Amino acid sequence: MPRGAVGQTPAGATQASAVSAPPAALADDIVRHLQHLQVERRLAARTLELYREALARLQGYAEAQPVDLRAVQVFHVRRWAAMLHAGGLAPRSIALVLSAWRGFYRWLGHDGLVKLNPVEGVRAPKAAVPLPKALSVDQAVTLAEAPGDDDAPALVARDQCVVELLYGCGLRVGELVGLDVRPGAAAGGWVDAADGMAHVMGKGSKRRGVPVGGPALKALAAWLDARPGMARPEEPALFVNQRGTRMTAPQVRGRLKRRALQAGLPTHVHPHMLRHSFASHVLQSSGDLRAVQELLGHANIRTTQVYTKLDFQHLAKVYDAAHPRARKR
Known part of the structure; x- marks a missing residue:
């Protein structure tokens, strides 16, 4: 989380927005809550530090208001969240700050120290959802067919098989490295060459079968x-x-990056980009969103729907390139 993003005071800002440094000493309620998070909740050190920073912001705002921490109201929280946004804090970071504040007041409420949680119902601004980056079909084929320049033929054969399974089956990198040579009780997954299926262990320890194509x-x-x-x-x-x-x-990831550079691809290629490419290309060809969901192992089709936007982008590019009325002359 960026420090001091709220410290810059734009013209017309209220007194509370002028907080540029954390309080010299944290309030007793905050100290006890952090001890609870550390000892009873056993939060990771980094998470605990983020919560400490978020609660220090809260105390700083309350002191500048001034208002007692236990007397903070919903309108205070909404104002301070708006200040965080105006100060340049990213929506995801604001969501984390609000989560820390919400947990603090929920904890106070359990002890009967506040009657209501002023952060309930206050949400961070929506973060823009970046579209997944995918290779074009030509780029994916170029990557898969790249000859490689290793002295060891075994490395070349291994890396080509890695690319073919990542792109040809849409596997996650964790699913790929979990594959074993043969099935077994402890196997994370395996490829049945005779049946043309890859059996992988996906998220939530859920198994799924994915067809394996001829090149793979x-x-x-x-x-x-x-x-x-x-x-x-x-x-x-x-x-x-x-x-x-x-x-x-x-x-x-390192070997894939090396192979992409050898193939002359203009973008940084990582394993999940090949999964995105698999999904996008299957959807472009078939238009079957439900099938893509099953192939990717998504529990919710809303996760898969992002690829419809990539598909629309592809159609828009085709239109722009081919239709005589697509561009202004």
Whole structure:
């Protein structure tokens, strides 16, 4: 959370907006609440620090008003939230601040120290939802077919198989690195080449099956031929690093970035971009949102609906390029 975003005082601001530094000492109520969060709720150190900063803001505003912390009303909170926004704090950061304030007053209410929670019903401004970045079809194919420049053919075969499964099946990077060579009780997932299906363990420990296309199966066969030269004898992981153990998500990201640079792609490519590309390209071709939801393993179709916006962007580009009335002359 940016510090001091509220400290700048625009013309016409009220006295409360002039708070530029946290209080010298936190109020007893805040100190006890933070102890509760640390000892009983066991919040992580970073989360606890964010809550401490948020509650220091609250105390600073209350002292500048002036109003006792236990006497804060809804109109105070709305005004202070507006000041946070005017001071340049991002909507997500404002939401975190309000969450910390809301929890503080809920805790005071449980002890009978306040009659109402003045933060209930106060919401942060809506944050703009960035559209997922996806490669074009040509870029995705270029990445998948890039020859690679490693001296070790096994690395080239492994990386090509990684790309084919990420893009061809829409896997999350965690699902990819969780794949084992063969199914088993402890397997995170596996690829059934004979059946042409990848069985993966998704979010919430939910399994799903995803079809595996011909190019991915061909790349898998090439990697399985090369894998014994890299993997340790008892290593179950499908994808291994140069030490012969299971690849990690950061290692996959690093290798994918390297391959994208070798392929001459103009943008930073990461594993989730290939998942976005998979979803966008399937939707563009089929128009079947429900099928894309099932393939991605989304519990709620609203999560999948973001790809309809990408699909519209694609159609808009086609229109602009092809229709004689699309552009002003």
